[in-house]
Amino acid sequence: MIQIAEDIDLVMQQAQEAFLAYRKCSASDKAAFLKAIVAQIEALGDTLIQTAMEESNLPLARLTGERGRTTGQLLAFAKLLEAGDWVQASIDTGDPDRKPVAKPDLRKMMQPVGPVVVFGASNFPLAFSTAGGDTASALAAGCSVVVKSHPGHPRTSLLVAGAINKAIAQSNVPEHVFQHVADHSIQAGQSLILHPVTKAAAFTGSYTGGKALFDLANQREEPIPFFAEMGSINPVVVLPEVLQTKKDLPATLASSIMLGVGQFCTNPGLILVLEESGLDEFLDGLSTTILAGSGGKMLHTGIASSYKTRKKEALSQDGITTLATVVSVQEDDITGTPAIATVSASDFIDNSVLKEEVFGPYSLIVKCKSKEELSAVITSLKGQLTATLFGTEQELGNYTDIAELLIQRCGRLIYNGVPTGVEVCKSMQHGGPFPSTTDSRFTSVGTDAIYRFVRPVSYQDCPDAFLPVELRNENTLSIMRVINGIWTNNSIKIR
Amino acid sequence: MIQIAEDIDLVMQQAQEAFLAYRKCSASDKAAFLKAIVAQIEALGDTLIQTAMEESNLPLARLTGERGRTTGQLLAFAKLLEAGDWVQASIDTGDPDRKPVAKPDLRKMMQPVGPVVVFGASNFPLAFSTAGGDTASALAAGCSVVVKSHPGHPRTSLLVAGAINKAIAQSNVPEHVFQHVADHSIQAGQSLILHPVTKAAAFTGSYTGGKALFDLANQREEPIPFFAEMGSINPVVVLPEVLQTKKDLPATLASSIMLGVGQFCTNPGLILVLEESGLDEFLDGLSTTILAGSGGKMLHTGIASSYKTRKKEALSQDGITTLATVVSVQEDDITGTPAIATVSASDFIDNSVLKEEVFGPYSLIVKCKSKEELSAVITSLKGQLTATLFGTEQELGNYTDIAELLIQRCGRLIYNGVPTGVEVCKSMQHGGPFPSTTDSRFTSVGTDAIYRFVRPVSYQDCPDAFLPVELRNENTLSIMRVINGIWTNNSIKIR
Structure with a gap:
């Protein structure tokens, strides 16, 4: 107790x-x-x-x-x-x-x-x-x-x-x-x-x-x-055609991975790709930008130490190939340096360690042999704050079932943009299925x-004078209300 | 496991x-x-x-x-x-x-x-x-x-x-x-x-x-x-003046207690009164109607047996006076018979047994010496589905602080009506603070x-064709939407 x-x-x-x-x-x-x-x-x-x-x-x-x-x-x-x-x-x-x-x-x-x-x-x-x-x-x-x-x-x-x-x-x-x-x-x-x-x-x-x-x-x-x-690893699905049409995509994604030394809840920690033409060029592009990054000071030594440990653990899993990793010039206890790695879909699906967040400038690229494998990878994921889909208009039309799978695992689905950057507005949803948040x-x-x-409270047969101003007959605040099922900002006429 | x-x-x-x-x-x-x-x-x-x-x-x-x-x-x-x-x-x-x-x-x-x-x-x-x-x-x-x-x-x-x-x-x-x-x-x-x-x-x-x-x-x-x-005991506060003006109140409340052999979640299991003139007449009226009730068959023997046990336990607490109790003609294991009792505010406040639901045609009347004691009784209550306030327009004005205390403990506050009867409509709230429900x-x-x-899902930069119909530019369903902060059922004009 x-x-x-x-x-x-x-x-x-x-x-x-x-x-x-x-x-x-x-x-x-x-x-x-x-x-x-x-x-x-x-x-x-x-x-x-x-x-x-x-x-x-x-x-x-x-x-x-x-x-x-x-x-x-x-x-x-x-x-x-x-x-x-x-x-x-x-x-x-x-x-x-x-x-x-x-x-x-x-x-x-x-x-x-x-x-x-x-x-x-x-x-x-x-x-x-x-x-x-x-x-x-x-x-x-x-x-x-x-x-x-x-x-x-x-x-x-x-x-x-x-x-x-x-x-x-x-x-x-x-x-x-x-x-x-x-x-x-x-x-x-x-x-x-x-x-x-x-x-x-x-x-x-x-x-x-x-x-x-x-x-x-x-x-x-x-x-x-x-x-x-x-925490969330924010899966990003990159469809094949867009690799050809969006040549700045590797640099854009790598920058999102490294933004703020990777210390954003919406950091793209997982990239799902299909093994089709253009993939090698995409991976090369990612590596080039990552290797040009120098990392940076993390929030505190506890987070930097945890990043090093988690990164090392992730990179040492079966089937993982380190694609690009930056070694810090000064071996201090506060700098976080970027790294990306690849893994096959089958090795990923069976490994729960790879599905955990590595909080820092790190991302894992999962290579899928087919749409079915891509579906299986997504299905194996826990709840996420965001999911992202990069594709041409044409291929988005062919992958609506993938979008559907992603939606069931996230609070926000992003099309052709990076997950970092959370707009503050009414239509934002920043909260996804467990464990990304406790209440999606x-x-x-x-x-x-x-x-x-807040919680709803009902007043039954309450005299008008004792109601909160928002619920009185006269709508002095001119707010939208549902009156007998109809949306209106009118007052209620007393018969 | x-x-x-x-x-x-x-x-x-x-x-x-x-x-x-x-x-x-x-x-x-x-x-x-x-x-x-x-x-x-x-x-x-x-x-x-x-x-x-x-x-x-x-x-x-x-x-x-x-x-x-x-x-x-x-x-x-x-x-x-x-x-x-x-x-x-x-x-x-x-x-x-x-x-x-x-x-x-x-x-x-x-x-x-x-x-x-x-x-x-x-x-x-x-x-x-x-x-x-x-x-x-x-x-x-x-x-x-x-x-x-x-x-x-x-x-x-x-x-x-x-x-x-x-x-x-x-x-x-x-x-x-x-x-x-x-x-x-x-x-x-x-x-x-x-x-x-x-x-x-x-x-x-x-x-x-x-x-x-x-x-x-x-x-x-x-x-x-x-x-x-x-479960909920649905406190009903009866203010003094209304005892004089609403002569059918005892019969109305007693009927609500006995409705459906007391097997409603909104059954008035607790009545809070002030010790002022008119109270004896009110209690007499309650007793008369209760004693005229014969009870009835309960849902099943388990509920009937539990009612008997809980009623006996409640009526045997310190300071409890049985006001009216109906003895069943046939001593079977399915009939539930009505009973009401009284207790002082101080005896009630310190006794957690009295705050538990007795599922059946039972109610406890708590006599308060002052508004302060009434407030203390309400403050001692757990979360409730409903609370009820009987009073004249004049005295409701003098007891707004009591209404405020009740609102903090319930999902629905009823004025001058019985809690039984749950209207099915949008403005109904049937869910109150714990333990009446798990999520108020x-x-x-x-x-x-x-x-x-349901849970909210956001789409970011999603091409119109891939959005759910409710979110597309053209509002084919003519539903109310909040667009850039404004309520409207208009479509979005594409520039």
């Missing part, structure tokens, strides 16, 4: 009180709060970027871009709250004259679940950490948030937490609507998940860490949703991420 | 093949199939009702009504499929000229998760069993379904399964899109949950049974969603029940 630490208990009690108060804040109060966080993050200026660079080894341009993504996400949720439609309001009006029994008036909308715990990601010290997508979507949903700061970037996390606290002081929201826990012990994380007032949690990281916390969340007296993004029914990127932290 | 039975393995392999084929069926094929099931159920005529009566002890009128509800649900899902909007299509069009990187075209919609296992409910041999709400919503979602027949009504289940099989033969859907497992062993149920192709399951029944299967579903190598509805984010009643069996 894990004991809940005393300080964590205090934090969660405060989170519960803040949640109850935050429920009473209007959507515009919440939107203004998210905008105030943006202003405070921007006010941190170079200090934030410099600190994040020191802690993560990520370059200036990347972190500047990531800051823009972070503030962009917060603003997107502010806009969502201002528009108001996201609550999925639905109304079925009553009919007292219905036989044999009167029909009640029912009105339903999404409401926040309660206090949410967020575990930041090491590979996104800004966009998926303290004020990242999880925090932004939970605050937008109306939940109070407790962030456990990531040990990989504690100072960056503290700076952002300070910015959020300043925004709280300026806004019409309760003091403890956001809290920052700097305790990096395993027990602190466990306590946060186990505390009875915690109603959901979000995590981005390793399978081992994510799965352990997922199990803990399910073993509670009251199980809670635990959203973990845990939700996304952690884009505005639909808000739905992780 | 639980072994998967051989016959179950065959069933699930067939379910997987059928799922892949069913994915290719159009929405209108699926809708026609659901309508064909309705026709075949109706064609069973009196035989079905008579068989269900024999197996469940439920009366003719109730089962006739329940058949109407069953076919009504199937038709509602057919209508949903014909309308098409339910897929939540969302499109963000691309912008190749965006700097610093081109914006991809992203299109997202709901897709079926895969084969679904359904465990029927004993208290709804038609509407929540073989062709009930779980089966109807899973088939509408595009999933294949395997029903484990309920041991309480095996012949009823077999009749309905036969009707569905006839509908399959008449429809453009794969043979094994629905399968019926008549094996009532615990191992069969476990095998169905543990089989790797099973992607979700739905259950209605006891906490013990539901929780055991929920744990099994989460302990799989690939955990799957397990939707269990497991979904409903098992109403058309939104379909969302239990």
Whole structure:
């Protein structure tokens, strides 16, 4: 039995009180709060970027871009709250004259679940950490948030937490609507998940860490949703004709493999090809670009060490041929260097080690003798965040069954583009079948991420004055609602 | 380690093949199939009702009504499929000229998760069993379904399964899109949950049974969603003024307690009152109606025996005063007789036994000395399917904080009406915080029940011809879609 630490208990009690108060804040109060966080993050200026660079080894341009993504996400949720439609309001009006029994008036909308715990990601010290997508979507949903700061970037996390606290002081929201826990012990994380007032949690990281916390969340007296993004090898299928028509494909793919020293969740770790003409040229092209890469500093020595170990293990499997590998000039403990290898479909299918993520600039090319073998390879894969299909229009038409197999194993299917780069918008799905995430029914990127932290509540025969504003007869917010099965932003006329 | 039975393995392999084929069926094929099931159920005529009566002890009128509800649900899902909007299509069009990187075209919609296992409910041999709400919503979602027949009504289940099989033969859907497992062993149920192709399951029944299967579903190598509805005591708050104005309230509430021999999941098992004038008259009225009730045959002897045991246990707790109890004329092992009791708020709050469901015509009245005590009682409750508030317009205004506390513990809040009677419509929420259900984010009643069996899939830069019809530029189905953040049923003009 894990004991809940005393300080964590205090934090969660405060989170519960803040949640109850935050429920009473209007959507515009919440939107203004998210905008105030943006202003405070921007006010941190170079200090934030410099600190994040020191802690993560990520370059200036990347972190500047990531800051823009972070503030962009917060603003997107502010806009969502201002528009108001996201609550999925639905109304079925009553009919007292219905036989044999009167029909009640029912009105339903999404409401926040309660206090949410967020575990930041090491590979996104800004966009998926303290004020990242999880925090932004939970605050937008109306939940109070407790962030456990990531040990990989504690100072960056503290700076952002300070910015959020300043925004709280300026806004019409309760003091403890956001809290920052700097305790990096395993027990602190466990306590946060186990505390009875915690109603959901979000995590981005390793399978081992994510799965352990997922199990803990399910073993509670009251199980809670635990959203973990845990890794994916993101299969890329390259069809034969496109090898001829898209001469820049090897360079494009190799760049995607090496982007950010391969430390993206959507890194293309698996490339599936058919043994047809043009393949050798494609592999040569890949090798050339990979060999021109020098690698780079990884996020921290733990990740660099793990990459070396996992890469070595993968490259030593039966049937593996190393196609290109870069040897580091300086043999330090932080640099990650790119490597690619090939394997036959049959050797791949039977080897579970080859289906695990090698987090870093690494990819494995699986050579398939036929479409049937390609199908068998795909069928042998676990759930993925993304899958990609490169092909000419003509051959995409001949491979719709392959697309169908891919769709059943991923959250997002990409045509003729690299999987790295996750657009932040409503139509993004960043969440795939297990083990890429613990719950493929939700996304952690884009505005639909808000739905992780809400549940529907129905009001039956509730007098108009006591309904939430979104469900009243008069549609003062002009939101889209489903009224008696019809989409409309009209008000309900009282007879 | 639980072994998967051989016959179950065959069933699930067939379910997987059928799922892949069913994915290719159009929405209108699926809708026609659901309508064909309705026709075949109706064609069973009196035989079905008579068989269900024999197996469940439920009366003719109730089962006739329940058949109407069953076919009504199937038709509602057919209508949903014909309308098409339910897929939540969302499109963000691309912008190749965006700097610093081109914006991809992203299109997202709901897709079926895969084969679904359904465990029927004993208290709804038609509407929540073989062709009930779980089966109807899973088939509408595009999933294949395997029903484990309920041991309480095996012949009823077999009749309905036969009707569905006839509908399959008449429809453009794969043979094994629905399968019926008549094996009532615990191992069969476990095998169905543990089989790797099973992607979700739905259950209605006891906490013990539901929780055991929920744990099994989460302990799989690939955990799957397990939707269990497991019991609820459905607190009813009666405010003081309404005691004066609503003189039929005692009779109305007592009737709700005794409806269907108390065998409804929304049975009002807990009534919270304030010790103010009018209370004695209210309790007298309740007692009078309860004592006029004779009870009735319960679903089966197991439920009747469990009711007797649980009622006895509840009535023997410290501080409990039996207010009215009916003694059965014939001391048989199937009749359930009504009983109500009272307890003080303080005795209630500290006693976990009193917070458990007593499945049958039983209710406990908790007397609170003040609004603060009432709040404390509500705060001590676990998650509920419903909560109810009886009050005059005036006092509802004074008790909005009580409504707020109730909302946080339930899926549906009812004003001035009994909790029994679950309207089948989009705005219904039948699913509350744990342990009333395992996942409060979904409903098992109403058309939104379909969302239990789908997940969103995004297509990035997919050529129009290869998109599902719901996501193509031309909106041939005229469904509502969110295009670049705007709700519309327009097509997308190609520039």
